[in-house]
């Protein structure tokens with residue numbers, strides 16, 4: 135669909151290769167000129183995976199490796215009667231995480247702009263996904279990553295032929311490194327920016343299709359940089375705009391208490407402040423979420439919430455998922471842990487409700 139890139143803060147229109155506003159430095163938004171589409175023609179029903187949603191992407195042709203189309207599985211734990219629990223199994227994507235949805239759109243756009251090199255900052259999963267897509271479509275990849283990131287994940291990124299640029303410090307330091315590199319015109323910027331958000335929103339289109347428009351009452355999503363959460367909210371508003379759905383679920387953001395800048399801001403009604411990540415869940419070890427303010431907006435717009443969970447609770451949640459045949463890495467089970475916490479605190483609130491939980495991935499980090 136036709137679009138323009140605008141700054142989320144000052145509204146100034148931006149060039150196609152920019153990843154931050156040239157005037158104020160804020161992140162950007164893909165602002166569509168929404169075409170008139172009937173509820174039935176919004177999705178390409180004869181296509182599979184993300185190709186079904188090309189009408190709602192900022193690209194003409196999708197560089198796909200079969201991402202999307204992941205299962206929505208119902209589980210019926212005896213300990214949680216009267217709640218309809220649906221798990222969205224994002225480890226079914228090509229590199230075993232939800233990141234592939236964003237990478238497909240980013241690499242599609244990079245190809246349209248004839249980019250020879252892409253780069254991104256990563257805690258591990260995004261780097262693997264971007265490196266995999268770049269390699270398959272003949273583009274070089276440079277991945278900026280903290281020296282303390284998961285060795286197993288770094289080895290997998292390297293195996294995709296990507297160049298690793300090690301950074302002292304945490305994910306946000308890696309982000310600064312990648313931004314300097316891309317800012318010099320050396321690469322097309324991938325990662326937690328506007329184009330990735332467009333790909334990530336596809337997960338909610340799928341849930342709308344899989345539930346035949348009977349959307350869940352609650353949606354639990356892990357928070358790292360917040361791109362997925364922000365994308366899902368945008369997708370929900372689009373589905374409502376095109377009358378594909380009537381109801382918007384309450385969105386709940388979940389973080390580890392050992393890295394909870396967003397939850398802290400929400401609970402204390404303060405602005406988001408950087409924290410030093412101390413969680414063992416490496417996939418969500420992001421001290422300052424780039425899309426944090428959009429996550430707070432989405433929570434407000436959906437009458438949602440934000441909740442923190444301990445790393446021990448994360449481990450328990452991942453073990454419980456295993457009982458249902460769902461293998462998740464520690465960060466991937468964050469949404470489920472958040473649901474368990476809220477359910478245990480107020481069972482009545484969830485009685486008779488439908489709850490969807492995004493299980494974001496299983497690209498094995500430190501937790502084995």
Ligand SMILES: [Zn+2]
Nearest residue numbers: 141144155158
């Ligand atoms: Zn601006």
